[in-house]
Every structure is written in C-alpha cells, then in structure tokens.
Amino acid sequence: MLYSITASVSLLIVVPAIVGWCRFKYTDVSYRPLVYLLTMGLINEIVSLYSVFRYGTNTINYNIFILIETHLILWQLGNWDYRGRNSQLYRRLAAVFLIAWLVEWAWRGSIHQFFSFFIIAHALCISLLALTVIEKSFFYLQKRLFNDPVFLACSGFVIYYTYMALLEVLWMFGHSHQFTVARRATAILVIINFFVNFLYCFSILCTPRSRQSIFPRL
Amino acid sequence: MHTQESSIYISTIIICSILAFILGYCAYIIFRLQRKYYRLKEKKQANEIDLLQKERGRIAADLHDELAPLLNITLKLLELPELRKNGARRVQQAEANLVTVLTRMGEIARNLNKTSVIVNDLKDSIGLFLKQYSFKNDVRFRFEYDVTAEFDNNLALQLYLIIQELVNNTMRHTQARLVDICFRELECKIYIYYTDDGEGQLPFDHAGLGIKSITDRARQLGGWVKIEDSPGIKFFFIIPFKKTNSNGHGGK
Numbered sequence: 018m019l020y021s022i023t024a025s026v027s028l029l030i031v032v033p034a035i036v037g038w039c040r041f042k043y044t045d046v047s048y049r050p051l052v053y054l055l056t057m058g059l060i061n062e063i064v065s066l067y068s069v070f071r072y073g074t075n076t077i078n079y080n081i082f083i084l085i086e087t088h089l090i091l092w093q094l095g096n097w098d099y100r101g102r103n104s105q106l107y108r109r110l111a112a113v114f115l116i117a118w119l120v121e122w123a124w125r126g127s128i129h130q131f132f133s134f135f136i137i138a139h140a141l142c143i144s145l146l147a148l149t150v151i152e153k154s155f156f157y158l159q160k161r162l163f164n165d166p167v168f169l170a171c172s173g174f175v176i177y178y179t180y181m182a183l184l185e186v187l188w189m190f191g192h193s194h195q196f197t198v199a200r201r202a203t204a205i206l207v208i209i210n211f212f213v214n215f216l217y218c219f220s221i222l223c224t225p226r227s228r229q230s231i232f233p234r235l
Numbered sequence: 236m237h238t239q240e241s242s243i244y245i246s247t248i249i250i251c252s253i254l255a256f257i258l259g260y261c262a263y264i265i266f267r268l269q270r271k272y273y274r275l276k277e278k279k280q281a282n283e284i285d286l287l288q289k290e291r292g293r294i295a296a297d298l299h300d301e302l303a304p305l306l307n308i309t310l311k312l313l314e315l316p317e318l319r320k321n322g323a324r325r326v327q328q329a330e331a332n333l334v335t336v337l338t339r340m341g342e343i344a345r346n347l348n349k350t351s352v353i354v355n356d357l358k359d360s361i362g363l364f365l366k367q368y369s370f371k372n373d374v375r376f377r378f379e380y381d382v383t384a385e386f387d388n389n390l391a392l393q394l395y396l397i398i399q400e401l402v403n404n405t406m407r408h409t410q411a412r413l414v415d416i417c418f419r420e421l422e423c424k425i426y427i428y429y430t431d432d433g434e435g436q437l438p439f440d441h442a443g444l445g446i447k448s449i450t451d452r453a454r455q456l457g458g459w460v461k462i463e464d465s466p467g468i469k470f471f472f473i474i475p476f477k478k479t480n481s482n483g484h485g486g487k
Contacts, residue, residue, distance in 0.1 A: 045461065047461075151265070155265070155268075155269065161457060162265070162266055162269055164457075172262065175258070176258065179254065179258070180251075180254075183250075183251070183254075187247070201244055201247075202247055202251075205248075205251060225459045225461075225473050226421075226426070226473065228428060228461065228463075228471040231419055231421065231426045231428070232417055232419070232426070232428045235415060235417065235428055235430060
C-alpha cells in the first residue's frame with residue numbers, strides 16, 4: 018500500500034516535466050537543465066516501476082539515475098551561480114562525483130546494491146550548493162521571491178535532498194529493528210515529494226522567455 | 236511495533252519536525268531580509284529621483300534669476316546710443332547673439348523646470364536622446380519600439396535611465412558603430428534587447444556603478460536581466476508592468 022502511494026506521488030513529476038517541455042522552445046538556455054532533470058526523473062520513475070514489478074528491485078536504474086541527476090543538477094546550479102561565472106568549480110565537482118561513483122561501484126563489486134555513500138554525499142552536496150546559490154544570488158533574486166525560478170527550484174533541492182540524506186542514513190543502518198522506522202520515514206518522503214514537485218512546476222512556469230524567442234532576428 | 240522501535244520512530248519524527256521548523260524559519264528570515272532590502276532600494280531610488288528633480292529646478296532657477304538678469308543688463312548696455320554710433324554692425328551682431336542666448340536659455344530653464352525628466356512619451360524621449368548622441372558621435376542607432384500599452388511615470392523614467400546608462404557604457408567601453416535597441420510588449424511584460432557591434436567588453440570583474448545601477452533598476456522593477464558574454468554590450472531585460480488607463484507614458 019505504502020509503495021503504491023509513494024510510486025503514484027513520485028509519478029506526479031510528470032506534471033512539471035510536461036510543463037517544461039511545453040515551454041522548452043521559449044525557455045532561456047540557462048534554465049534548460051532543470052527540464053532535462055525533470056525528464057530524467059520521470060524516466061527513472063517509469064523504469065523503476067517496471068523493474069520493481071518485473072525483478073523486484075530498481076537498484077540498477079536508480080544507481081545510474083543518481084549519477085546523471087547529480088551531473089544535471091551541477092550543470093543547472095553552475096548556470097545559476099552568479100550568472101555562470103563559477104562554472105569551473107562545478108566542472109571539478111562533476112568529475113569528483115563521477116570518480117566517487119566508480120569507486121563505490123568498485124568497492125561494492127556490484128551495481129545490484131544501492132550506492133548509499135554516494136547517495137548521502139550527493140544529497141548533502143546538492144543541498145549545500147543550492148543554499149550557496151540562494152545566498153550568492155540573494156541580491157539578484159526577483160523582487161517577489163515566490164516568482165523567482167532560482168529561489169523556488171533551489172528551495173526544492175534543499176528540502177528534498179536534506180531529507181533524502183537523512184532517509185538514506187536510516188536505510189543504511191536499517192538492517193534490524195530500524196527497518197520499520199525507515200519505511201515510515203519513507204512515508205514522509207511522499208509529502209515532501211509532492212511539495213517539491215509543486216515547487217519545480219511553479220519554477221518552470223516562472224522561467225523567463227529566451228531572448229531568441231522574442232527577438233529572433235537579432 | 237516494539238517499544239524501542241516506536242521510540243526511535245518518535246525521535247525521528249521530532250528530528251524531522253525540528254529540521255522542518257529550522258528550514259521554515261530560515262526561509263522566513265530570507266523572505267523578510269529580501270523585502271527589507273527592496274524597501275531600502277525603493278527609498279534610495281525615490282530619493283535619487285527627488286534629488287534629480289530638485290537639482291533640475293535649482294539649475295532652472297539659477298539660469299532664470301542670476302544669469303538672465305545679467306544678460307539682460309548687457310543687452311541694454313549694447314542698446315546705448317554711444318555704442319551704436321561706433322562699430323554699429325558688430326554691436327548689432329552681438330545684440331542679436333545675446334537675444335538668441337536669452338531665448339535659448341529661457342527654453343532650457345522651462346524644460347528643466349518641468350516635473351518629469353521624460354517630456355512626451357518614452358519613445359520620443361529615448362529617440363531624442365539617441366538623436367543628440369548621434370550628432371556628437373560616429374554611431375548609428377537602430378531603435379525599434381513595439382509597445383502600445385501605457386505604463387506609469389516611474390517605470391518610464393527607470394527605463395529611460397537604463398537606456399541612457401547603456402548608451403554611455405557603449406561609448407565608454409566599446410568601439411561600436413551600430414547600436415540596436417528593441418522594445419517589445421508581450422503578456423504585460425516589456426522585453427528590451429540592447430546590443431552593439433563593439434569589440435570591447437564591460438569590466439564585469441570590477442563592475443562599476445553603471446552596470447550595478449542598470450541591474451538594480453531592472454530588478455527593482457521586478458524584472459530579470461541577462462548579460463550575454465560576447466564582444467560588445469548585450470543586455471536582455473524582461474520587465475513586468477501593470478497597464479494604466481491614462482496619464483502614463485506609453486507607446487503612441
């Protein structure tokens with residue numbers, strides 16, 4: 018029952034993804050990684066559903082997804098971080114995360130186990146980077162904060178990935194009695210997921226139009 | 236559920252609630268600080284505009300009360316019969332020049348004394364400003380204004396000042412020959428694209444007051460700015476506005 022609710026709410030990512038693709042042509046280039054991220058999220062959810070019903074686990078696609086997700090978020094945050102003038106740091110971080118992912122794979126010796134350390138590390142890193150972007154662009158954000166796509170999306174990242182790190186710690190050490198706790202904590206994730214999808218959707222709707230779509234001749 | 240399990244579960248929920256509370260409180264502080272920042276900025280801009288108007292009024296008063304009487308006295312002196320007898324032609328010339336200076340000064344003083352920097356509508360004011368610039372410099376301006384809505388005086392003034400600052404930056408930092416300024420209105424938003432064909436670049440690393448004031452003004456209007464990294468100056472603005480019924484500055 019819990020799984021079907023979690024899965025249904027997770028699939029709500031289809032809404033921001035569709036909105037993103039409807040507006041894709043008009044969206045400014047610097048905001049497009051967010052649309053790719055939402056699309057990847059949707060694909061992962063569908064593949065996960067299929068894998069769980071077919072094989073009983075979604076480990077492989079989830080492990081691959083978190084790697085792609087990390088890189089897409091770093092690309093997006095790199096674009097937002099002070100008008101993309103800090104992109105070198107994000108490129109280095111992307112390389113570090115790729116190495117970390119490969120190291121965890123080598124250490125575990127199989128892709129059939131969740132890469133928990135990587136999940137915790139990437140979740141914490143994304144939360145901190147999103148907070149940094151909010152802090153750095155604080156004086157560049159729009160007058161109405163709740164209309165600012167950067168603020169909305171970064172708030173979503175902070176909320177979702179902070180909780181994800183916490184949850185993964187519970188799952189990591191949840192071999193015995195804490196297993197029920199981890200399962201129940203997952204239920205809270207449903208609410209967070211719903212709220213964050215709503216934030217992403219609103220963020221996509223607030224993205225500015227691209228210059229090319231307004232002045233195609235110039 | 237075991238007692239131990241339920242206690243762990245309750246403590247997890249408490250930790251999550253505390254985290255949520257802290258995050259919520261942080262968001263609230265950010266929200267309040269940002270509002271405060273914009274209020275201060277608004278006040279600063281209002282003071283700036285007020286100061287500008289006062290300065291214009293003061294210059295107009297100085298021209299009218301101090302320079303004009305002096306010039307009038309000089310004109311009267313030139314009309315004296317003994318001066319007319321000697322070098323009559325040159326005196327007449329000087330007299331004619333003085334009359335022109337007095338008339339022009341009167342016009343300038345009247346213009347300065349008007350309450351708004353923008354005299355007719357935004358399109359005319361920008362057009363006039365660009366015309367004045369192209370007289371002095373070897374630069375060609377292409378100005379497209381595809382806006383029909385009317386908007387309030389403050390917005391018109393801020394947009395005028397943004398364009399003025401951008402043109403000044405083009406003259407100072409790039410060796411541009413052609414400048415494109417395009418205005419377009421779509422869904423209660425004004426889209427402005429400013430680009431020149433210059434080779435130089437704006438000094439972003441040591442961004443001066445000019446660039447800061449441009450971005451500040453746009454953001455203060457609730458807008459969004461994109462500065463494209465390429466030779467020359469390329470600014471793209473999206474400024475939301477509310478349509479006004481009358482006494483605003485608009486397109487036609």
